Amino acid sequence: MNEVIPKIPVGRTIERGIDYLTLEFSFITRAISNFLETGIDALVAGLMFFPPWVLIPVFAGLSLWVAGRRAGVLTLLGFALIWNLGLWGPTMSTLALVVIATLIAVLVGVPLGVLAALFPRMKRATMPVLDFMQTMPAFVYLIPAIPFFGLGPVSAIFSTVIFAMPPAIRLTCLGIQQIPRELVEAADSFGANRRQKLFKLQVPLAMPTIMAGINQTIMLSLSMVVIAAMIGARGLGAEVWRAIQRFEPGNGFEAGLGVVILAMALDRVTQKIGARDKDSI
Amino acid sequence: METNQGKSSAKIQVENVYKIFGQNARRGVEMLQNGKSKDAILEEARLAVGVNNATFEVMEGELLVIMGLSGSGKSTLLRCINRLIEPTAGRILVDGVDVTALSDEALRQLRMKKFGMVFQRFALLPHRTILQNAEFGLEIQKKPAVERSEKARTALKLVGLEGWEGSYPEQLSGGMQQRVGLARALAVDPDILFMDEAFSALDPLIRREMQDELLSLQSRVNKTILFITHDLDEALKIGDRIIIMKDGAIVQIGTPEEILTSPATRYVEKFVEDVNLAKVLTAGTVMHKASTVTYPKDGPKTALHKMKEVGISGILVVDRDRNLLGRVSAEDALRLSKTGEQSLESIITKDISTVPPETPINEIFAEQVFPVAVTDADNRLMGIIIRGALLAALAEGGISS
Numbered sequence: 217m218n219e220v221i222p223k224i225p226v227g228r229t230i231e232r233g234i235d236y237l238t239l240e241f242s243f244i245t246r247a248i249s250n251f252l253e254t255g256i257d258a259l260v261a262g263l264m265f266f267p268p269w270v271l272i273p274v275f276a277g278l279s280l281w282v283a284g285r286r287a288g289v290l291t292l293l294g295f296a297l298i299w300n301l302g303l304w305g306p307t308m309s310t311l312a313l314v315v316i317a318t319l320i321a322v323l324v325g326v327p328l329g330v331l332a333a334l335f336p337r338m339k340r341a342t343m344p345v346l347d348f349m350q351t352m353p354a355f356v357y358l359i360p361a362i363p364f365f366g367l368g369p370v371s372a373i374f375s376t377v378i379f380a381m382p383p384a385i386r387l388t389c390l391g392i393q394q395i396p397r398e399l400v401e402a403a404d405s406f407g408a409n410r411r412q413k414l415f416k417l418q419v420p421l422a423m424p425t426i427m428a429g430i431n432q433t434i435m436l437s438l439s440m441v442v443i444a445a446m447i448g449a450r451g452l453g454a455e456v457w458r459a460i461q462r463f464e465p466g467n468g469f470e471a472g473l474g475v476v477i478l479a480m481a482l483d484r485v486t487q488k489i490g491a492r493d494k495d496s497i
Numbered sequence: 498m499e500t501n502q503g504k505s506s507a508k509i510q511v512e513n514v515y516k517i518f519g520q521n522a523r524r525g526v527e528m529l530q531n532g533k534s535k536d537a538i539l540e541e542a543r544l545a546v547g548v549n550n551a552t553f554e555v556m557e558g559e560l561l562v563i564m565g566l567s568g569s570g571k572s573t574l575l576r577c578i579n580r581l582i583e584p585t586a587g588r589i590l591v592d593g594v595d596v597t598a599l600s601d602e603a604l605r606q607l608r609m610k611k612f613g614m615v616f617q618r619f620a621l622l623p624h625r626t627i628l629q630n631a632e633f634g635l636e637i638q639k640k641p642a643v644e645r646s647e648k649a650r651t652a653l654k655l656v657g658l659e660g661w662e663g664s665y666p667e668q669l670s671g672g673m674q675q676r677v678g679l680a681r682a683l684a685v686d687p688d689i690l691f692m693d694e695a696f697s698a699l700d701p702l703i704r705r706e707m708q709d710e711l712l713s714l715q716s717r718v719n720k721t722i723l724f725i726t727h728d729l730d731e732a733l734k735i736g737d738r739i740i741i742m743k744d745g746a747i748v749q750i751g752t753p754e755e756i757l758t759s760p761a762t763r764y765v766e767k768f769v770e771d772v773n774l775a776k777v778l779t780a781g782t783v784m785h786k787a788s789t790v791t792y793p794k795d796g797p798k799t800a801l802h803k804m805k806e807v808g809i810s811g812i813l814v815v816d817r818d819r820n821l822l823g824r825v826s827a828e829d830a831l832r833l834s835k836t837g838e839q840s841l842e843s844i845i846t847k848d849i850s851t852v853p854p855e856t857p858i859n860e861i862f863a864e865q866v867f868p869v870a871v872t873d874a875d876n877r878l879m880g881i882i883i884r885g886a887l888l889a890a891l892a893e894g895g896i897s898s
Contacts, residue, residue, distance in 0.1 A: 401581050402620040406634040406685065407609030416636070420624050 294477035310451030329388025372449030387429025391422030514587030516547035562736035570745035613682030781854030784880030
């Protein structure tokens with residue numbers, strides 16, 4: 217078969233495209249890289265500035281306030297364990313990466329979701345891309361990140377954002393489209409313009425669903441940030457990666473446990489934010 | 498701007514409006530005009546007929562009810578008027594302005610200034626308080642906060658929801674939620690109120706109460722109201738006039754009595770059959786023309802002759818202007834004729850019930866003496882009701898002779 221029909225140069229085309237982008241737009245990628253690196257460093261420095269015995273009660277108190285007593289206790293014990301295992305530094309690095317990646321994914325993803333909900337053509341264009349983004353193996357995103365941003369945390373953020381953004385877009389779009397037709401008609405019948413409709417009706421009513429999307433984005437960010445250790449992201453992922461390379465199952469498990477604790481704490485808190493919105497409705 | 502004769506003028510004029518759903522909808526209009534049926538068009542062209550050639554007027558201050566079963570196109574027709582649904586063909590004039598020709602911005606302004614709408618499922622904003630919901634329309638108009646709150650409070654008071662301003666919709670019963678919906682629409686002080694099955698989601702007792710309140714409200718605020726319902730009893734109760742729709746087309750337009758007493762088609766007739774006629778028929782519809790009357794100057798012999806001719810035992814006496822004077826019985830007339838007296842004056846009795854023509858017939862049943870005379874405000878005789886005719890009218894579906 218290969219002798220009759222030549223291989224279609226999918227891979228080569230992609231490589232040429234990436235080469236082109238790297239060459240011609242390096243000033244942009246470099247600017248983004250510098251900006252993000254500063255941001256990450258600042259956040260990590262900020263988190264590391266306070267000793268764990270200050271931050272742990274703060275985190276625990278926060279989750280107690282948002283998500284209730286059980287979540288508060290879980291956070292307190294979980295983070296204390298992380299400190300005890302000597303993983304405090306890597307955990308804060310991972311947290312910083314997740315926070316920044318989520319922030320970017322939400323800032324880009326939610327508006328995209330709104331646009332997709334309001335304009336059918338936009339939705340038709342977006343949805344296949346999202347399918348592609350979600351089914352493409354996550355590791356593949358790591359490769360183009362390197363020529364763009366070099367090895368390090370910025371590349372990790374780049375691939376994490378791509379991997380974690382789809383739920384934010386999808387659920388924002390869904391949340392807005394699920395609003396009962398009569399409510400939209402009510403706004404129209406009083407002569408609301410597009411902006412009024414969006415901010416007085418659609419976004420507030422879609423908020424619980426949007427929050428569910430953001431929760432998903434955070435969870436995906438966390439899992440990708442660990443994978444991104446392969447291209448130089450610091451943090452818990454790097455600990456896992458090192459344990460694999462040196463075959464240290466104990467250390468690997470400890471770092472993995474850190475990821476789980478961080479995931480559970482983040483999940484409880486963000487889920488409750490979404491549910492709280494639903495309660496007040 | 499066209500104006501009709503008489504005191505009221507047309508507020509809304511709907512002229513040959515069509516709404517076809519589907520691709521290339523214009524083709525559907527042509528097919529309808531060529532006499533194709535709704536089903537044939539769905540099959541041949543894959544087009545769904547929403548509204549088929551609707552033409553009617555709504556008068557200033559009128560409460561017009563559009564009635565039809567689900568799928569009859571009544572909600573679609575209503576939404577064509579404020580263009581929540583874009584009509585496929587036809588013209589709609591509101592105060593003489595062609596709504597179908599308006600730009601998006603002009604349409605928005607029109608909706609803001611003239612229209613208020615109340616929805617079947619209330620369509621309140623769940624994240625806002627009752628007061629904030631009532632303020633919604635004014636907020637869209639970008640009115641200052643003080644004015645907003647003042648007008649919204651007035652509207653809430655009008656619908657009897659004082660004291661609930663700080664609550665949320667989910668804390669209120671269905672009936673109360675719909676009052677909020679009504680207050681929200683009234684707060685912007687619209688000329689025209691669209692009510693889309695506004696009371697259909699309420700339980701029967703609350704619904705009746707809301708109907709009464711709408712009527713009393715209407716007498717105070719005097720809006721032009723277009724009310725959609727699938728419930729004929731409701732239509733008959735509140736409508737000044739009723740439009741009956743079927744398969745997207747208007748089948749009949751008329752007052753409740755016209756609908757009841759002369760249904761235009763078999764379809765309307767079948768609808769009307771179920772209605773409790775005793776509640777909706779009035780003395781005016783079931784009365785017979787009082788062809789047999791006598792005058793005081795007629796002697797007892799003439800009176801007796803007239804009675805004998807039609808086989809009755811008493812006769813109504815009127816003056817030359819048909820003012821009702823009373824009744825003369827055959828017995829008394831016979832006695833009088835033997836005395837040779839020439840005038841009936843001495844034997845005219847007042848033992849006759851008179852009712853105004855708008856009396857519902859279930860009230861007439863309570864009368865002891867028949868026939869009952871129907872008189873207008875000046876005591877002029879309009880007709881009589883005999884007991885047999887009353888029952889016949891009910892049996893026949895109110896078709897009077």
